């Protein structure tokens with residue numbers, strides 16, 4: 705089973721690949737971790753496959769004479785060259801995939817990184833709590849989640865990450881303007897029945913996340 709962590713820069717992808725991986729190991733599962741972020745300076749976990757063993761951002765900038773943004777886009781293309789090496793690490797119970805920092809690289813590149821993990825893959829979209837101050841912020845992230853799901857075309861779940869940073873409760877129904885209400889109604893129509901799970905690097909919500917992952921595979925008819 706492949707878990708692909710997707711979310712805005714700083715939403716906690718790398719931290720979760722580390723911590724949720726440890727949680728799975730404690731439950732007795734065998735895991736492997738794959739890092740696809742060539743721009744990351746240091747990782748808190750040991751990656752079984754690390755794209756930086758093949759290239760780093762400064763190397764691409766130099767080799768192709770590109771600025772940081774162009775080099776990041778180029779890096780997505782280059783990742784596909786290592787498909788076979790990546791696939792060698794799919795033998796464990798769970799493979800956790802750490803995607804590049806910026807969500808743009810997943811959403812706005814003609815090559816979809818997620819294609820590498822479609823078989824028995826699940827995207828976990830992180831909606832960081834520090835971006836959510838009110839209902840509008842929350843629905844903005846839910847819209848983004850739907851865009852991600854539509855784009856990647858594979859099973860996805862969404863979770864609120866960095867939940868310890870969620871300062872106060874807000875009412876999801878408290879939307880003031882007509883446009884927000886229209887979006888709320890559209891989301892209600894599109895919404896698949898999923899519980900809202902809140903997780904943090906300190907372990908909060910990991911049991912709930914695990915149940916959600918398990919149930920997602922059940923509904924896809926695949927329990928392996």
Ligand SMILES: Nc1nc2c(ncn2[C@@H]2O[C@H](COP(=O)(O)OP(=O)(O)O)[C@@H](O)[C@H]2O)c(=O)[nH]1
Nearest residue numbers: 713714715716717718719805866867904905906
């Ligand atoms: N308070 C808090 N900080 C977190 C949590 N998860 C990650 N962070 C911090 O947020 C920053 C970005 O996390 P990172 O995992 O690198 O995000 P990424 O860009 O999505 O890979 C780091 O400084 C992390 O220590 C969390 O659950 N709570």
Ligand SMILES: [Mg+2]
Nearest residue numbers: 717718741805
């Ligand atoms: Mg990261």
